[in-house]
Amino acid sequence: MSEKSASLYRMATDEHTCPFGLKSLDLLEREGYAVEDHKLTSREETDAFKRQYHVSTTPQAFIGGERIGGYDALRKYFGKPPVSSEAVTYQPVIAVFGTAALMAIAANWSAHGALLTVQAAEWFISFSMCILAILKLRDLESFSNMFLGYDLLAQRVMRYAYVYPFAEALAGILMIAGALKWIAIPVALFIGGIGAISVHKAVYIDRRDLKCACVGGDSNVPLGFVSLTENLMMVAMAVWMMFK
Template identity: 65%
Template sequence: MPQDTAKTAQLYRMVMPDHLCPYGLKSKDLLDREGYEVEDHHLTTREETDVFMKRHGVETTPQTWINNERIGGYDDLRVHFGIDKPESERSDASYKPVIAIFSVAFLMSLGLSWFAFESVVTLRAFEWFIAISMCFLAVQKLQDIESFSTMFLNYDLLARRWVRYGYIYPFGEALAGILMVAGALTWLSAPVALFIGTIGAASVAKAVYIDKRDLKCACVGGSSNVPLGFVSLTENLMMIAMGLWMPVKVYLLDW
């Protein structure tokens, strides 16, 4: 007779009237997607949970067993299935926030171009991409401006001479980005973008390529794990490009 090859796992998670553990739900979903039949054990009271953790010598729930081997919590499950690397092999650096911002900004610019011109391949789409990216990056900084300004002081040349510049910078970036999205007040948006972009590019170039410093980039906020370098330099070069292009565009249109 063929042997039963079904994969089974035992999951213990908190399911209480006032608390449904989100990591327990994620663990159940991951096990289901990996093809396991899950014996789903609910810990329905705080007392029951405490007894369970004491019995097994663990400090958190959920906990998963596969083939009588305790795998651990949700993060441990992701490592077990090869989705994530073990913590000892992980790098703090991550470009995910930047990829998300630029990807959504790019798609938004294409959508606006399609709406306005019935074509995604337009010069305005490129302008919108840079302007929307500036707005998104400014929002990231404004979420915690104190943390941003502190990280910014690690490398920005002007902020080191005038600390308040670190608090002004995100507002300037947001203002320039919003005006460039609208195509309005170029006499204001272009100089702001050109100024902060030039100072920023010089600061990044000095810190990374001259002084060879290993720093985190404040471009997506003060809690960022994005390495300072190409990404931040690109942000500033984009602002410089827009700061130079927008007045030229206005001049050409008037001419």
């Protein structure tokens, strides 16, 4: 046995493998522990373990004979920050714009044999619009609930909250193709302009603390600069296409 050893009890049945058990195992191994991995392969075995150690959940990790607890407790034991689904984060935004930028560069490289051109910048905005629209459309009800909290037009015409993601997707797709500009330009100007005004009023005038619906209704991204940027990008792209 290694000097650093731990025991882990985690649920791993034919029907369910506990993700937090796997995360606990990975964390222990990354911290240099030799892990005695005890798989609880049935509901009966899991319930018996809980009764024996007077715990209500699995996994449970033991180090030096001392029970540390589940995945969150294990992270705390190793001095790592807690993982919370409720925490404010910009990770979805970084993922969207980072992926869109790489897609634009890749498409531009394939089409023009160059990494950065004006076309790449156009595609970056268009791809970003499409990705953001997909995130909204995957749960339209949740998006509309959050969107109605601050969008000025949606608060007056409720159905606009359901139309917005489709309009954003349509404008983005047409901008990628460079086609039907007579549709893409007014749609982008309209939804981008209303959106920018709404966000500016909610955040910078009314000083409201809201979550941004830009990456979907389950977002923990704070309303503010990101959503304002999304809308201003649409407006800028529309103006650019007008005079291009």
